[in-house]
Amino acid sequence: MRFYEYESKQILRDAGMPLPKSHFCTTDAEAEQAAADIRGPVVIKSQVLSGGRMKAGGVKFADTPQEARGLAEEILRLRINDLLPVGVLVEEKQDIAQEYYAAVTWDGRAKKPVIIFSDMGGIDIEEVAESHPEHLSRTHFSALRPFSDYIAKQAVADVGVTGNDLNALTRIVAGLARIFIERDMTLAEINPIGKLADGRIIALDCHMDMEQEAQRAHADLLNALGLSADDKRQARPPTQFELDAEHLDGSDPRGVAGNLTEFDGDLGLIIGAGGGSLTLFDAVRAAGGRPANYCEIGGNPSVNKTRNLTKLILSRPNVKKIAVMMNVVSNTRVDIVARGVVKGCIEAGFDPAEKITIFRIPGSWEEEGFAILEKYGIPYVDRSVSMDEAARLAVQNMDK
Amino acid sequence: MSILVNADTTFIIQGITGREAVTMARECLDYGARLLGGVTPGRKGREVHGLPVMDTVRQFTDTQRVDASVVSVPPAFAADAVFEAIDAGIPLIVVVTERIPRKQVAQFVEYAQQQGTRIIGPNCLGIISPGKTRVGGVGGAANSTERAFKPGRIGVMSRSGGMTVEIANSLSEAGLGVSTAVSIGGDAVIGSTYAELMPLFDADPDTDAIAIYSEPGGRAEYELAEYMQRSGSTKPIVAFMAGKFMDEMPGMRFGHAGTIVEGKADTATEKIANLAAAGITVADKVGDIPSLIKQRLGA
Numbered sequence: 001m002r003f004y005e006y007e008s009k010q011i012l013r014d015a016g017m018p019l020p021k022s023h024f025c026t027t028d029a030e031a032e033q034a035a036a037d038i039r040g041p042v043v044i045k046s047q048v049l050s051g052g053r054m055k056a057g058g059v060k061f062a063d064t065p066q067e068a069r070g071l072a073e074e075i076l077r078l079r080i081n082d083l084l085p086v087g088v089l090v091e092e093k094q095d096i097a098q099e100y101y102a103a104v105t106w107d108g109r110a111k112k113p114v115i116i117f118s119d120m121g122g123i124d125i126e127e128v129a130e131s132h133p134e135h136l137s138r139t140h141f142s143a144l145r146p147f148s149d150y151i152a153k154q155a156v157a158d159v160g161v162t163g164n165d166l167n168a169l170t171r172i173v174a175g176l177a178r179i180f181i182e183r184d185m186t187l188a189e190i191n192p193i194g195k196l197a198d199g200r201i202i203a204l205d206c207h208m209d210m211e212q213e214a215q216r217a218h219a220d221l222l223n224a225l226g227l228s229a230d231d232k233r234q235a236r237p238p239t240q241f242e243l244d245a246e247h248l249d250g251s252d253p254r255g256v257a258g259n260l261t262e263f264d265g266d267l268g269l270i271i272g273a274g275g276g277s278l279t280l281f282d283a284v285r286a287a288g289g290r291p292a293n294y295c296e297i298g299g300n301p302s303v304n305k306t307r308n309l310t311k312l313i314l315s316r317p318n319v320k321k322i323a324v325m326m327n328v329v330s331n332t333r334v335d336i337v338a339r340g341v342v343k344g345c346i347e348a349g350f351d352p353a354e355k356i357t358i359f360r361i362p363g364s365w366e367e368e369g370f371a372i373l374e375k376y377g378i379p380y381v382d383r384s385v386s387m388d389e390a391a392r393l394a395v396q397n398m399d400k
Numbered sequence: 401m402s403i404l405v406n407a408d409t410t411f412i413i414q415g416i417t418g419r420e421a422v423t424m425a426r427e428c429l430d431y432g433a434r435l436l437g438g439v440t441p442g443r444k445g446r447e448v449h450g451l452p453v454m455d456t457v458r459q460f461t462d463t464q465r466v467d468a469s470v471v472s473v474p475p476a477f478a479a480d481a482v483f484e485a486i487d488a489g490i491p492l493i494v495v496v497t498e499r500i501p502r503k504q505v506a507q508f509v510e511y512a513q514q515q516g517t518r519i520i521g522p523n524c525l526g527i528i529s530p531g532k533t534r535v536g537g538v539g540g541a542a543n544s545t546e547r548a549f550k551p552g553r554i555g556v557m558s559r560s561g562g563m564t565v566e567i568a569n570s571l572s573e574a575g576l577g578v579s580t581a582v583s584i585g586g587d588a589v590i591g592s593t594y595a596e597l598m599p600l601f602d603a604d605p606d607t608d609a610i611a612i613y614s615e616p617g618g619r620a621e622y623e624l625a626e627y628m629q630r631s632g633s634t635k636p637i638v639a640f641m642a643g644k645f646m647d648e649m650p651g652m653r654f655g656h657a658g659t660i661v662e663g664k665a666d667t668a669t670e671k672i673a674n675l676a677a678a679g680i681t682v683a684d685k686v687g688d689i690p691s692l693i694k695q696r697l698g699a
Contacts, residue, residue, distance in 0.1 A: 143506035181503060211501050273562040275558070275560020276560070278642035279563065279686050283685070285645060330538070
């Protein structure tokens with residue numbers, strides 16, 4: 001679950017972190033009122049799940065409430081990377097003397113959470129890591145022991161910060177690390193942390209991402225933000241096809257037909273399992289094919305689920321034919337998948353022999369499965385044919 | 401020889417009365433594995449395929465040697481089950497469960513490191529040494545397993561359970577066969593990475609070369625490349641990287657901290673270049689793995 005900036009800042013505020021005054025607004029009138037309440041220059045920030053807001057024109061400064069209204073109206077209509085904002089954040093403009101960067105994330109290699117801290121905030125942190133490594137610290141900590149403040153202090157001190165700033169930054173970084181670990185985040189980032197002209201240090205922008213598997217455990221936080229524990233947010237909003245696929249998968253617990261993702265090609269793919277799908281999708285493209293979708297089937301999906309998936313994929317006008325391919329399967333039954341795709345083709349009004357370019361699922365119950373494919377005249381191959389070769393045949397048979 | 405397991409390896413299944421675990425138990429027994437029984441709290445006295453069910457792991461370890469445990473319990477109870485197995489002194493724990501939040505994984509992995517316990521997984525299918533034993537569901541029914549996994553001299557490590565079987569099958573079809581195959585798990589934090597298992601394959605006189613399946617995301621390939629350069633390991637590795645198309649889907653990731661850990665991108669393209677620079681052969685197609693291994697072995 002990716003949080004919007006205004007949500008991430010609410011999480012920081014609830015943890016007692018220092019932040020600028022701000023209001024989340026969904027209309028230009030609200031933005032005008034918010035700027036009037038703040039009584040001074042404001043910054044208006046697009047609330048969108050995309051980076052590069054500043055460059056795209058999604059962050060603007062206003063001196064008066066009237067100006068704020070006009071800019072909010074503009075930003076609310078501005079698409080950034082094809083996304084419309086859910087609102088704007090109207091925030092007190094700050095006089096910034098110095099910017100810092102702080103993030104907590106997982107390091108799969110150390111198998112521990114890691115704090116990344118820099119005294120060169122506000123700019124591309126990867127650039128800092130490349131060009132100014134001495135300005136960036138990486139500090140791992142234990143997920144097992146309660147978080148100790150000294151770890152945050154170490155992270156800050158390692159880039160050479162001392163004095164009052166060290167203590168103020170330690171409080172912010174320690175608070176961020178606690179939110180990260182206690183709330184099962186995969187990323188908690190404040191960029192920048194600003195040192196103001198008057199010496200105060202506050203969080204200016206924030207991103208957080210909660211692990212989907214842990215959302216149920218944090219229903220309190222999600223509900224307080226007006227979200228539900230089952231909500232999902234992705235990089236782009238799902239298409240109708242993807243929503244239909246999700247519904248189809250959720251309505252039958254037997255097996256999985258997951259991660260349906262729409263592409264604009266002409267070859268529908270019924271592929272699995274996880275790694276097999278990644279491999280096969282690449283293989284189809286390498287063979288010159290144009291996939292109409294990505295998906296991952298597995299865990300022995302029922303005849304019904306595979307049938308509905310087949311019908312859904314065939315319902316898209318751009319789909320000319322489909323290919324049914326998996327790695328050598330252990331739990332999924334070849335005959336059950338075969339029955340599902342045959343049924344789906346027939347019910348969609350097509351001859352499976354013409355609609356299915358290739359069937360390549362070797363493994364459990366393959367003799368029974370291959371017998372079904374024979375009966376309907378569907379081209380199939382067994383385990384002696386590699387996934388790449390099967391993908392090539394799928395593409396070749398598009399023109400038959 | 402083999403790595404991690406051998407024909408004498410005794411093990412239990414935590415969560416043995418679950419639907420998938422009952423099937424896994426049957427498949428392991430049919431394959432000839434030395435499964436002792438399993439644990440489901442409150443079910444002591446029952447049997448699964450004639451094997452005893454106990455309430456606690458200690459009820460097994462108090463009376464007999466238990467070399468390994470397969471954890472197949474729902475995600476909400478998985479971390480607790482792993483801690484129980486570690487505290488009972490079981491040296492090898494294979495965590496099959498999917499969707500365990502990574503904080504909990506990091507917690508039991510860190511504790512396991514302190515206690516000297518080896519964790520494989522989570523989100524994996526287990527370990528198999530063809531003709532000797534298998535610990536976990538890898539390969540499915542015994543007859544399918546025998547078909548896909550012929551005994552041989554190639555090690556396999558894979559982040560995908562299904563691709564463990566696919567690659568083993570292609571090695572078997574090519575007459576090479578498999579010494580030990582480890583489904584290491586697909587999660588962001590796992591108990592044993594490629595680089596952590598490589599020393600075991602290096603030390604195994606019955607493994608001549610290693611086949612690896614990998615995906616975008618994470619740092620495990622960089623760690624492997626570094627291990628190869630540092631250790632002077634001479635066993636040939638052929639790796640395959642799936643998911644190249646994901647490199648062309650910008651915007652599917654958010655925030656930079658995840659990619660900043662090592663200061664490099666974690667795309668398939670970057671990983672392939674890094675593996676190749678460490679002397680690892682990278683297969684363009686998954687089906688090329690057996691022939692590339694034969695080339696590397698000079699066969």
